[in-house]
Amino acid sequence: MVPAAFDYRSPASLDEALGLLGEHGDDAKLVAGGQSLIPLLKLRFAAPALLVDLARVPGLAGVEPGPDEIRIGARTRHVDVERDQRLSRLCPLLSEAAPQIADPLVRNRGTVGGSLCHADPSGDWGAVMLALDARLDARSRTGERVIAAADLFDGPFTTTLRPDEVLTGIRVPIADNGRRSGGAYLKLERKVGDFATVGVAVHVTLTGGVVERAGIGLTAVGPTNLRAVEAERSLAGREPTDEAISDAARLAAEAAQPKDDVRGSADYKRDVVRVFVQRGLRRALAGATGGLA
Amino acid sequence: MRVDVSVNGQARGADVEPRLLLVDFIRSELRLTGTHIGCDTSGCGACTVLLDGEPIKSCSMLAVQADGHELTTVEGLASGAELHPVQAGFHEEHGLQCGFCTPGMMLVAAALLERNPEPTEEEIRWAISGNICRCTGYVNIVKSVQHAARLRAAAGAVASAAGGER
Numbered sequence: 001m002v003p004a005a006f007d008y009r010s011p012a013s014l015d016e017a018l019g020l021l022g023e024h025g026d027d028a029k030l031v032a033g034g035q036s037l038i039p040l041l042k043l044r045f046a047a048p049a050l051l052v053d054l055a056r057v058p059g060l061a062g063v064e065p066g067p068d069e070i071r072i073g074a075r076t077r078h079v080d081v082e083r084d085q086r087l088s089r090l091c092p093l094l095s096e097a098a099p100q101i102a103d104p105l106v107r108n109r110g111t112v113g114g115s116l117c118h119a120d121p122s123g124d125w126g127a128v129m130l131a132l133d134a135r136l137d138a139r140s141r142t143g144e145r146v147i148a149a150a151d152l153f154d155g156p157f158t159t160t161l162r163p164d165e166v167l168t169g170i171r172v173p174i175a176d177n178g179r180r181s182g183g184a185y186l187k188l189e190r191k192v193g194d195f196a197t198v199g200v201a202v203h204v205t206l207t208g209g210v211v212e213r214a215g216i217g218l219t220a221v222g223p224t225n226l227r228a229v230e231a232e233r234s235l236a237g238r239e240p241t242d243e244a245i246s247d248a249a250r251l252a253a254e255a256a257q258p259k260d261d262v263r264g265s266a267d268y269k270r271d272v273v274r275v276f277v278q279r280g281l282r283r284a285l286a287g288a289t290g291g292l293a
Numbered sequence: 294m295r296v297d298v299s300v301n302g303q304a305r306g307a308d309v310e311p312r313l314l315l316v317d318f319i320r321s322e323l324r325l326t327g328t329h330i331g332c333d334t335s336g337c338g339a340c341t342v343l344l345d346g347e348p349i350k351s352c353s354m355l356a357v358q359a360d361g362h363e364l365t366t367v368e369g370l371a372s373g374a375e376l377h378p379v380q381a382g383f384h385e386e387h388g389l390q391c392g393f394c395t396p397g398m399m400l401v402a403a404a405l406l407e408r409n410p411e412p413t414e415e416e417i418r419w420a421i422s423g424n425i426c427r428c429t430g431y432v433n434i435v436k437s438v439q440h441a442a443r444l445r446a447a448a449g450a451v452a453s454a455a456g457g458e459r
Contacts, residue, residue: 001333008294008311008357038353039335041312051311053358079347103423104401105338108347109354192422193336 003041010053014060014139014166020052021164022141028052030166032075035102035110036118060113060168065090069135072170074113082107090174092287093183093203097128100185103193113167116152119159119224122195126153126225127217128185131201135171140164153224179212181205182287186276187219190263196220197263198272200252202280204240206288211235214248216277221256221269228252231277240285249277296360300325301369309356316340318356319366327367327396331425338424341397342366348401350423367396370403378444379403379437388437390428397424402438406445414439 011017021028029048031037032055040046054060060075063084070091072081081087082098101107101115101124115125116136129136129149136147138161147160154160161167175181183203187196199219205212214235216228231251238244258269297306300323307322319328319342331339333352340352343365370377379402382388389395398421405412405420412420417438418431426434 002314003312005310005312008355010357010360034355034358035335035353038314038355042314042333042352051355055358099419103338104420105341105348105350105423106335106353108344109349 001042003038004044004047006041006048007050008053009050010056012056012058014057014168017052017054017057017166018139018141018164020050021166024050024052026163028163030054030117032111032114033077033109034114035106036114036120054166061111063087065174068174068176070094070172070174072112072172074116074167074169075111076113078102078107078110078112078115079104081112091132091172091181091183093128093132093185093201093284094172096183097124097185097201100124100187100189100199106193112170116170117159117161117167119153119155119157120195121156121222121224122199122220123225124185124187124196124199124201124219127199127201127219129170129172130217130225130227131183131203131215132172133213133215134173136167137169137171138165139168140166150227156223175205179205179207180288180290182284182289184280184283184287186280188272188276195263198258198269198276200273200276200280202277202284204235204281204284204288206240206285209239211238211240211244214281216248216252216280218252218256218273220263221258221273223257226255226257228255228277230255235281240281245278245281248281249274252277294357296356298359298361299363301365311355311357313356314352315342315354315356315359316351318359319351319364322356325366325368329393329396331393336425337394338397338401339394341400341424343400343404346404346407348397348404348423365400365403367399370399377403378441378448379406381444382437382439382441383434386433386437386440388430388434390426390430394424394426394428398426398434402441405438406442410445410449411442412438 027049061073064071078101088095134149187199196219201217203215214232218226231248253274256273258266329339331337335353342351379399
């Protein structure tokens with residue numbers, strides 16, 4: 001397969017990249033790892049006039065843990081999250097999700113920011129960033145703005161980023177010393193590299209044995225990654241008892257909007273959401289309390 | 294558009310269209326046909342090459358994106374007549390049947406052993422999980438990689454013994 005013809009530029013600075021986007025608007029498409037975009041170009045589902053490669057733009061890749069948040073450069077590859085030993089302690093949800101994305105070859109090229117901007121409802125990072133309540137930094141020629149993960153997805157393969165904006169980084173809040181947090185990512189797939197049948201991201205923060213905040217993100221069960229808001233609310237301020245976990249799992253299943261397809265019926269996927277939220281919460285809580293699941 | 298790469302240690306370059314896929318650049322421009330095109334949809338790993346030492350799918354990357362980088366294809370594994378330990382392992386343990394997935398499998402295995410010289414069976418299986426063998430010869434492929442790990446360890450032991458005598 002051969003993509004339709006396009007011009008290609010590989011700017012050496014963010015300003016240069018932003019200039020190209022400002023100049024070409026919707027005719028330009030950004031590429032980072034290209035693990036979703038290049039297959040789409042080959043299928044000619046996408047045919048931009050100009051491809052702007054972010055590969056040479058400095059400062060866009062890398063994981064930087066700070067005192068109250070972890071900054072992940074938008075061009076950080078999945079494999080770099082997967083292999084970052086610091087994250088398994090600081091934010092286990094990130095460490096659990098990364099090795100479940102696509103396959104090892106794709107993870108060597110694909111990027112966290114690229115995946116988020118691609119906004120595939122089957123993408124794993126979307127659910128993770130929703131559960132973590134991440135903040136996304138976007139730059140354009142006219143300035144910088146912060147987008148809450150909950151405000152990123154506008155529809156299937158559509159984000160609220162403007163055509164002249166570049167996602168530069170993702171900031172994930174981490175709990176301070178007085179609190180304990182834990183996370184888990186559960187994914188059902190038919191085989192390695194297949195799109196998720198269902199994915200569930202769970203992140204919990206405890207204060208004095210009570211859930212301070214629970215984040216639950218869903219993969220592949222709606223037009224975008226979804227946040228199970230009612231389920232999250234049902235847990236906040238509550239002791240994480242079996243009953244509380246069951247309630248949250250039921251509410252998350254109700255929030256899912258799965259469709260029948262080759263990977264399973266809507267009813268089946270909804271039930272997988274319920275079971276995965278239960279299991280995910282138990283594992284996240286075990287991590288938060290330092291105990292065993 | 295100009296693309297200059299190092300392929301198997303040799304500087305090579307060509308003028309190409311931006312839309313040329315890396316796998317087509319390798320096969321048609323560089324005439325290295327050991328890299329195979331399988332599914333052509335990023336699903337099978339037959340087109341695996343090493344980009345700066347890491348395995349990637351050359352069907353899902355543009356040739357222009359490889360500009361300035363180092364590529365290793367299956368042709369770059371052997372040193373002259375001497376097989377790479379992974380090649381020797383595949384030979385010894387019958388790691389190939391039809392041979393179509395073999396270049397990708399061997400490159401993934403070579404990269405794995407560089408990073409993790411003593412992988413467990415599970416680590417080997419996860420490492421090759423992006424590469425499909427439609428003969429389903431995975432058992433022997435895993436054995437081949439284990440064999441290669443032993444060959445590397447033995448060669449390393451010999452080399453360090455020789456070094457100690459100096």
